[in-house]
Amino acid sequence: xxxxxxxxxxxxxxxxxxxxxxxxxxxxxxxxxxxxxxxxxxxxxxxxxxxxxxxxxxxxxxxxxxxxxxxxxxxxxxxxxxxxxxxxxxxxxxxxxxxxxxxxxxxxxxxxxxxxxxxxxxxxxxxxxxxxxxxxxxxxxxxxxxxxxxxxxxxxxxxxxxxxxxxxxxxxxxxxxxxxxxxxxxxxxxxxxxxxxxxxxxxxxxxxxxxxxxxxxxxxxxxxxxxxxxxx
Numbered sequence: 180x181x182x183x184x185x186x187x188x189x190x191x192x193x194x195x196x197x198x199x200x201x202x203x204x205x206x207x208x209x210x211x212x213x214x215x216x217x218x219x220x221x222x223x224x225x226x227x228x229x230x231x232x233x234x235x236x237x238x239x240x241x242x243x244x245x246x247x248x249x250x251x252x253x254x255x256x257x258x259x260x261x262x263x264x265x266x267x268x269x270x271x272x273x274x275x276x277x278x279x280x281x282x283x284x285x286x287x288x289x290x291x292x293x294x295x296x297x298x299x300x301x302x303x304x305x306x307x308x309x310x311x312x313x314x315x316x317x318x319x320x321x322x323x324x325x326x327x328x329x330x331x332x333x334x335x336x337x338x339x340x341x342x343x344x345x346x347x348x349x350x351x352x353x354x355x356x357x358x359x360x361x362x363x364x365x366x367x368x369x370x371x372x373x374x375x376x377x378x379x380x381x382x383x384x385x386x387x388x389x390x391x392x393x394x395x396x397x398x399x400x401x402x403x404x405x406x407x408x409x410x411x
Contacts, residue, residue, distance in 0.1 A: 183239060183294060185231075190221040190242040192228035192250050200245070202260070202267035202309040203299055204252055204316060205292075207323040208232070209276030216273055226250060229269040235284075237291035245299075255316035256367040258309070263316055268299050272324055283327050296338050307340045308365065311381075318377035319370040326384035342382050343401030349393035350400045357391045360399055 206229065208216035213234045219225045220232060220242055229251040232240045243249040251269030260266050272292060274284060284292075300310065312328065313321040334341035352360065358368045361378060368374040376389045382398050 183291075183298065185239045185241050188217060188221065188232070188240040188242055190228040190249075191223045192220070192226055193243045193247040194250075196246065196248045196265045198260075198262060198265040200266060200268055200303040201305060202257065202263060202311065203296065203305050204263065204267045204269045204311055204313060205296075205324050205328070206251060206269065206271045206313045207274035207276050207325060207328075208271050209274070209278060209323060211275055211279045213273035216271065220271065229271040231269075231295060232271040232273065233288055233291050233295065234273050235288050237285075237287035239291055239295060245302075252313070252316060253320070255313075257311060257316045258365040268303070270295065270299075272328075274324070277322050277325065281325060281327065284324075284329065289329055289332060293333065293336065293338065296333060297336065300338060307334075307337060310339045311365075314377045314380055315366065318366060319373040322380065326380050326387060330381065340402065343398050347394070347397035347401060349397045351393075352396055354391050357396055357399065360403060364399060364403060 210216040210219065217232060217240065220228050228243050228249045230241065230243045230245055230249045232242060245268055248264050249269050250264055251271065252263040252267060255263045257263060272284065272288065275281060313323045330339050331342065333339035358371055361374055362368045366374045366378065372389045375391055376387050379387050379395065383395060
């Protein structure tokens with residue numbers, strides 16, 4: 180990472196990977212201050228960590244080496260993978276979160292997140308569908324990085340799946356059909372309401388009502404359909 184200034188801030192909270200890296204998971208810290216988040220992520224008693232932490236001023240800290248298994252995902256699931264800690268690189272982004280005053284992410288912070296994500300994705304060949312938020316992999320437990328995270332900025336650089344907006348067609352699935360399709364896309368749908376809200380938080384963040392409506396169905400259908408050759 181020659182182009183990124185990274186401060187080594189070692190955490191003792193890691194163990195050995197048991198799978199190759201195929202995913203990248205974005206989180207917010209959900210603590211009142213970034214200093215408190217760093218303290219917790221490096222506290223051996225807390226038993227949590229991430230590979231990187233990005234402060235609000237754009238400072239990047241490396242807590243755990245990428246070849247080690249950081250403890251950021253907890254009980255989670257995505258596209259058949261259950262040990263997401265082994266299969267992913269985790270990035271914590273300092274933000275108080277919904278509990279302590281959720282707010283937009285500063286430009287300086289996202290300006291640091293974007294190249295960090297780009298380097299990790301390139302290094303491991305991570306597909307856009309495996310660049311996810313914590314709420315995507317643990318919908319019944321987590322809300323981060325939340326509806327204010329600028330996924331569209333990453334999507335424009337092919338660092339995340341874009342929100343489909345063109346030629347949307349409502350397939351008129353019933354709720355059971357929508358949930359079956361959502362599971363096929365990658366989500367754990369054992370808690371249908373939580374899974375639906377997580378999907379909305381990621382792909383329709385302006386309305387998080389948990390209602391399976393025509394717009395949600397149309398967006399999910401567009402995400403599942405193969406794209407024509409040459410189409411972004």
